[in-house]
Structure formats: C-alpha cells, structure tokens
Amino acid sequence: QKEVEQNSGPLSVPEGAIASLNCTYSDRVSQSFFWYRQYSGKSPELIMSIYSNGDKEDGRFTAQLNKASQYVSLLIRDSQPSDSATYLCAAENSGYSTLTFGKGTMLLVSP
Amino acid sequence: KAGVTQTPRYLIKTRGQQVTLSCSPISGHRSVSWYQQTPGQGLQFLFEYFSETQRNKGNFPGRFSGRQFSNSRSEMNVSTLELGDSALYLCASIDTAGGTEAFFGQGTRLTVV
Numbered sequence: 001q002k003e004v005e006q007n008s009g010p011l012s013v014p015e016g017a018i019a020s021l022n023c024t025y026s027d028r029v030s031q032s033f034f035w036y037r038q039y040s041g042k043s044p045e046l047i048m049s050i051y052s053n054g055d056k057e058d059g060r061f062t063a064q065l066n067k068a069s070q071y072v073s074l075l076i077r078d079s080q081p082s083d084s085a086t087y088l089c090a091a092e093n094s095g096y097s098t099l100t101f102g103k104g105t106m107l108l109v110s111p
Numbered sequence: 112k113a114g115v116t117q118t119p120r121y122l123i124k125t126r127g128q129q130v131t132l133s134c135s136p137i138s139g140h141r142s143v144s145w146y147q148q149t150p151g152q153g154l155q156f157l158f159e160y161f162s163e164t165q166r167n168k169g170n171f172p173g174r175f176s177g178r179q180f181s182n183s184r185s186e187m188n189v190s191t192l193e194l195g196d197s198a199l200y201l202c203a204s205i206d207t208a209g210g211t212e213a214f215f216g217q218g219t220r221l222t223v224v
Contacts, residue, residue, distance in 0.1 A: 032211045043201055043215045096167050097142045097205045099213060103153035
C-alpha cells in the first residue's frame with residue numbers, strides 16, 4: 001500500500017514568517033512529487049512540482065526533495081494570511097499517471 | 112487555455128439512486144483521473160482513463176464506474192448510492208505527452224440523503 005504521510009496540523013505561523021511543511025512517502029520508486037494548495041470548499045491547485053533531489057524555488061515557494069530519506073518539503077517564505085489553506089503532498093505512482101496524496105497539512109497565517 | 116470543467120457543481124441525491132458526473136479536460140490532455148475527497152479519508156484515487164481506455168483503477172466497489180469519449184471528455188457513474196458516497200468528486204487532467212502535472216477541476220459536491 002503506497003502511502004504519503006503529512007502532519008495534519010494546524011501549523012500556525014505569524015505573517016512574514018517562514019512556514020515549513022513536510023511529508024514522507026513509502027514508495028521508493030516514485031520519481032515525481034507535487035504540492036497542492038486547497039482553500040476551504042475549493043479544489044486543489046498545483047503550486048510546485050519536483051523531480052530531482054535538492055531544492056526548487058518558485059517565488060516565495062521552495063520545494064525540497066530527498067529521495068534517500070523519502071522526504072519532501074515545502075517552504076513558504078514571507079507567509080501571508082492568504083496562504084492559509086490546506087497543503088497536500090502527492091507522489092506519482094511510478095509508471096502510472098496517477099497520484100497518491102497525503103491527507104494534508106492545514107496552515108494558518110495570522111496577521 | 113480553458114481549465115478542467117466539471118459538471119454539475121453540486122448534486123443532492125437519495126440513497127439508492129444513481130448519478131453521472133462529467134469532466135472535460137484541458138484541451139490536448141488525454142489522461143483523465145477521478146478522485147474522491149472526504150474529510151476522513153482525504154483524496155482517494157478512483158480510476159484513470161487514457162485514449163478511451165481505463166488504465167488504472169483504485170480500490171472502490173463496482174458501483175463506481177467511468178468511461179472516456181474520443182474527445183477525452185470523461186464521465187463517472189455511481190449506482191445504488193449510499194450515504195457514504197457523499198463527497199467531493201474531483202477530476203484531474205494530465206498532458207501525458209508533456210509531463211506529469213495533474214490539474215484539477217472545481218469538483219462536484221455530491222450529497223446523498
């Protein structure tokens with residue numbers, strides 16, 4: 001059973017701080033990893049994808065991947081109240097165009 | 112480029128009825144996946160279609176079925192609805208020729224009473 005594990009939170013950070021979200025995955029064969037943001041009542045929105053070990057930066061977001069540790073993280077710099085949402089980590093099921101999702105971490109950014 | 116379109120957005124059905132949900136993927140995307148999202152279980156994979164063929168199937172009962180048409184539009188059907196089928200049903204499309212990123216539609220909120 002392929003699994004993606006995330007701390008459910010909530011993770012509370014003050015405005016302007018760095019939010020650090022983490023997930024681990026069980027399938028060593030997975031090659032592609034994704035972070036989605038989901039606002040309450042809305043559908044998931046893709047914010048980052050990462051395929052290689054190391055860091056990938058896009059604006060205020062940095063995704064980090066460590067395949068040896070089977071660990072993926074997302075850093076959000078200069079957090080804003082509008083970043084308050086649930087963040088879903090997903091791993092591609094190798095060889096298939098399907099994803100296994102974690103249950104998400106709720107992030108609360110206070111003004 | 113238009114996004115993924117799901118219809119209807121909201122549905123209320125009675126136990127025992129059946130329901131059909133529709134998904135139009137992003138133009139040019141040939142892979143369509145369906146997911147069920149509930150507060151307790153999170154996002155769970157239902158099935159994936161590519162070129163009108165079901166390529167992958169999740170661990171759901173046979174009451175859940177789907178199909179894909181030649182224009183890549185997909186439908187999923189749930190027969191003999193149960194209260195536990197109440198969920199947000201999400202469709203995702205992937206441009207399998209260009210990558211693996213999945214883009215979701217707005218979802219269909221199904222409530223079974």
